[in-house]
Amino acid sequence: MRPLTETETQTLFAKLANYTGTSLKNLIAPLDNGPNADRYVFRIQQSRCYYFTKTGKFRLHITALPILAEHARYKVWVKANGEMPFLYGGHIVKAHVGRWSDDCPEHQGVVVYSMNDTPLGFGVTARSTQEARRLDPTGITCFRQADCGEYLRDEDSLFATS
Amino acid sequence: MAPTRTTTIKSKHATNKSGIQNSKTSSKARSNGSSGDGVSKKSAKSKRTTSKGVALGSVTGKGAALNKLRKKRRVYTERELGIPTLNMITPVGVEKPRGGKKGKVFVDDRESMLTILSLVHAEKDGQIESKMMKARQMEEIREARKAEAEKRVEERKSKLDETKEGLKKKRKRASAARELEGEGGRREEEVKGTKALKLKKTVSFA
Known part of the structure; x- marks a missing residue:
């Protein structure tokens, strides 16, 4: 296990900044105001914890959801009838969207919540908010990237250390 | 074997210039100058310096001071000395090659992380803003x-309505005129009173 290098840190932050706002800096903020206060750090071990592909790209797993949900910038709330299709790995269609963050651009990372504010996963918007308004009910508004269903579906590989 | 012999002879000559101490030729050359090699070197140097000092010092006092400055020993670099590469302080093989991998630079302090974060944020914000x-x-x-399309549709509609109205009016006018015409003709005759007003055909049975 080792700290991240400069480029790795940059890649990581760039990825996280897709989903989060300026509150991301609270991630690395010290826990209290003392001079030698404890703080959270990023660590990498082989390809785990932070998964770097061979091209140096960074892939976020569903395990990063609690962190993203805390600092999310854009959000999508899905209705009760859309929860199951999303948790089984489907994209979000317009008919299932309960609420949207306003002024959300196209291809922007969003965190997906159920109507009672439980984070379900995250994805990327297919249309901007304005365009999505004109979309027909079966049109995809958000592409799925990770959902909580992966904890069951990818149980074997999600926490494997190889 | 001829070629091997020639090589050995060449190497013997080479030892003369290379300054390898144990070789026969080098020892011969030294013995020609004086008995011990350290002593002979010193004497040669001292002779040279004294002769220079006398020549320059005899001119003026200032010259002597200059001479002192000049006397300062020049510091030679290793290259200038022409020492064989194997005889250096750090031998050739031991020296690390330049421009190789220097190892990873880790970022673990908060300040540098914050700077990277702010950089990334600024970039992302710019992207989102432009989007x-x-x-x-x-x-x-x-x-x-x-709006333009709607306007065009409206215009077309109004034009159509206009033409419709026009057509309707035309029809009305025509029918009104016909009616008027019929009424007017009778009246004229009535007014004139010359002709028989009743145009009805009558049939009489005798």
Whole structure:
């Protein structure tokens, strides 16, 4: 296990900044105001914890959801009838969207919540908010990237250390 | 074997210049100068310096001071000395090659992480802003086009209505004129009173 290098840190932050706002800096903020206060750090071990592909790209797993949900910038709330299709790995269609963050651009990372504010996963918007308004009910508004269903579906590989 | 012999002879000559101490030729050369090699070197140097000092010092006092400055020993670099590469302080093989991998530079302090974070954030914000701007512009263009299309449709509709109205009016006018014509003709005759007003054909049975 080792700290991240400069480029790795940059890649990581760039990825996280897709989903989060300026509150991301609270991630690395010290826990209290003392001079030698404890703080959270990023660590990498082989390809785990932070998964770097061979091209140096960074892939976020569903395990990063609690962190993203805390600092999310854009959000999508899905209705009760859309929860199951999303948790089984489907994209979000317009008919299932309960609420949207306003002024959300196209291809922007969003965190997906159920109507009672439980984070379900995250994805990327297919249309901007304005365009999505004109979309027909079966049109995809958000592409799925990770959902909580992966904890069951990818149980074997999600926490494997190889 | 001829070629091997020639090589050995060449190497013997080479030892003369290379300054390898144990070789026969080098020892011979030294013995010609004086008995011990350290002593002979010293004597040669001292002779040279004294002769220079006398020549220059005899001119003026200033010259002597200059001479002192000049006397300062020049510091030679290793290259200038021409020492064989294997005889250096750090032998050739031991020296590390330049420009190789220097190892990873880890970022673990808060300040540098914050700077990287702020850089990334600024970049992302710029991207989002430009996306939004683009989306807004596109929306404006779309709205303008929509408004234009609506206007055109309205115009067409109004034109159609106008023509319809015109046609209706024409028809009305024509029928009114016909009616008027019929009424007017009778009246004229009535007014004149010359002709028989009743145009009805009558049939009489005798």
